[in-house]
Amino acid sequence: MMFDGNTALDIEREANTALTYIEQWGAKNKLRFAPHKTCAMVMTRKLKYDNPRLKMGSVDIALSKQVKILGLHIDSKLTFNEHVGKQTAKALDIFKQVSRAAKINWGLHPEVVRQIYVAAVEPIILYAASAWAPAADKIGVQKLLNSVQRGFAQKLCKSYRTVSLHSALTLAGILPLDLRIQEAAALYETKRGSPLPELGDRETESKVGFAETPHPALHMDIIFERLEDQSLVDRHNVQEVRIFTDGSKIEGKVGAALSVWKGESEVRNQKFSLSAYCTVYQAELLAICRATGGILKGRERSYGLYSDSMAALETVANHSSLHPLAVESRENLRKALTQGKDVSLYWIKAHAGLQGNERADELAKEAALALKRKPDYDKCPVSFAKRSIRNQTLKKKKKNKKPLKFNPEHIFGEQSRKKKKKKKKKKKKKKKNLT
Template sequence: MSRRKFEVLQRGIAQKQCGAYRTVSLNAAMLLTGMLPLDLRVVRWPHCMRPRRCENLLQLAGREVERRASALGAPHPAELMNIGFGILGDQEDLDNNKNYHTRIYTDGSRIDGRVGAALSVWQGDAETKAVKLALANYCTVYQAELLALREATGVALKSKEISFFWIKAHAGLDGNERADQLAKEAAVASKKRPNYDLCPVSHIKRILRKDSLDVWNRGYTRLRRYTFPPHEANASDSRKL
């Protein structure tokens, strides 16, 4: 399919999505909808589906890309455990679930482009262990949350009885607030080598989108340069200034 056919197809879709008249140009309709030209997506976006190819991008500088876990290593569906979780929304809920010898609070944080995770281990009313984990700056807060949960799993497996709870954020619960504080400190103050640095696919998508926008802008600029008469091009440039 030629580039022209791509443009005709995408123009109609973009115009309908933003509710524009049929006379609205392709570029204007795509800008209004936030779309990228299909020819650029076809060339660049397959990288997102092939992690090994992503690692060759110059912007990644050889960083390893996070891969999806293979289903072959997962348990058979009939052998999966049905693990539920409770919800703690206030101090009363927490007091009603204090009959555990060890309690572990986890959190992840992203502040000013820096990412950290932490877990706070409690026995009774006292904290017995605090762990701060640093992640690479391009990691997401979701990766931080999962890293903290993975570390907490190692501690929890030493106990015979395990229960999971989701705790409402900023509800004034000591353990939860402590984990939030530790995660922020890990993100902002940590100077050690990251505990986790696999590049998420979302970061690759941001790189590819920025690269595609640059290519699109250069092509549009060249088109304006060659299609506008000299006096109109100069007038357009003066208006920008």
């Protein structure tokens, strides 16, 4: 719970009222709270202030300088120094174990060390990065992060301990942790709905909330069959209407289309335009979604829906997938079933000479290249957001990049040392000869 006020008395009054209500609610529902395990923290910019006296029942609630919530250590000044210190200590423990088995001339392969770093160390450091990302700009925090990253970077490029951080990072091909933290925070905000500068006011594609999906009792089994040649397609040609869908991305443009067939002839088709940053996967899902929407408006009783995208069909068939187009497609199929319509889904092999699929592919390419109207679907995929944020990170890295001072002793230490020894021996021999 959070309370604010101009004075400690205002906070004390509000907090104690809420705590009394919680205690009474717990008593009614046969729940007992432990006030002696509860912590409170005062957050203010004032240098002098009074601490509020908080009580639950007759037990005082202790005030502390920091609290831990879901693994995030929050201090009263929001410096997050304690959190960064503990996370870096965990990462250093992993490094100590890795350093025992990864030496310059023997031990773990650098790619194994990279996998440990990416899969174990970075997630530990980046945990809850969106909450404390501004703290990564402080010099003290950067020193803690550098102490972790330098060791792993040296192990990745198999260099000596004298190699500098910037040289090791460049040779290892990894990004500085402070930039990775800012990147993780930016991606989190983008997923929450904050627009990217490159997209203007266009929103990022986000998953549908679980509460907005139909109740699990209303779920229907969605199964699709695989048809790999024309003979199998002809054998399953028993529906009144067949709909072929396809998506295409060509010359940096994206389009989708559907072709409606009755018997052996096409009766109508539709083309859809998508924004240039959209993916073929989105185009395939959009075509399936619009096809299922058209089935609801049709008068026929049986339909066959054909797509050459296995990924799109599996997404639609998987009820745990919360992609907005997949959720809408499943809802359309459920409504079609309540209308007494029979809809069969089929996967067909792409570019195998199947008449309906080739026609849908042709229409999708025309939609991508020829349509000059406002996009029918312009939600930005998360993959594009990740790519844009990574490009911004690389630009920041170039601005902050220091010139790499290459010293062969750091990387090829043994060879350079041997050369020095040989030179010393030659000098000694020359001196002896002169004497």
